[in-house]
């Protein structure tokens with residue numbers, strides 16, 4: 674059994690009433706694992722503003738705290754402050770602050786072009802009310818010119834007032850440990866929670882990884898390809914790979930784990946039970 678560290682779960686806002694009902698069930702099931710918080714993603718440019726808010730209202734006050742994601746690119750300070758005020762008024766005290774990615778075709782970065790600007794703005798507008806989480810990329814943000822610059826920009830976000838960070842998913846624990854070493858050398862000591870993506874479907878995994886710049890190691894790709902349509906073997910292999918990754922991260926000092934649930938209970942629940950983190 675691994676050392677006991679906190680866990681958190683990420684949902685995305687659903688598009689349909691049926692999806693929303695299903696998510697309520699998933700929320701209840703995952704609630705039983707005693708997470709530190711649930712976070713709810715936000716579409717860049719405000720594209721899921723109402724749906725993110727609806728999900729936050731649905732789950733707020735029911736068990737573990739909820740943390741809305743909030744992105745700044747293509748948005749304006751007025752709309753962002755409105756949301757901050759709503760969140761504060763309903764008792765939310767944690768926000769995941771992001772730049773976001775503009776939908777293709779949309780131009781204009783808005784008043785706050787980078788996550789650092791958003792963190793600064795939240796501090797100006799809401800003081801110390803919110804615990805601010807930001808994004809981290811152990812394998813480098815895909816648009817970054819180089820790793821050193823990405824580390825510099827990450828440290829600027831922390832120094833602007835972020836309290837903690839959650840990483841993009843990754844499968845190489847050494848990338849995470851090296852990232853931590855590098856930011857600590859810059860004097861940044863905020864906790865960085867590894868983002869964990871369960872492996873259940875080879876095509877989806879490779880699609881997500883290509884979209885986010887996360888590297889799927891050759892040995893994982895090859896093994897997934899060898900299983901073809903054998904979903905049982907893919908899930909069993911994926912489970913084993915992620916359990917071992919989490920064990921390495923925990924024994925190496927990761928402060929907590931954040932799970933990309935994809936709005937489903939399993940396989941996240943099975944991972945947490947097998948890691949002894951419930």
Ligand code: FAD
Nearest residue numbers: 714715717742771772773787788808814817826839840841
């Ligand atoms: P930033 O920290 O602003 O960095 C973006 C890029 O700009 C990096 O390459 C950085 O090195 C560079 N940069 C930063 N500052 C400067 C500067 N001053 N000058 C020049 N370059 C600079 N997206 C959503 O739309 N909604 C979500 O809910 C969402 N949730 C996420 C949750 C997590 C845990 C993670 C890891 C990502 C999430 N994303 C989400 C994706 C994220 O918005 C994208 O990865 C986006 O491309 C970068 O966001 P960021 O906050 O890391 O941006």
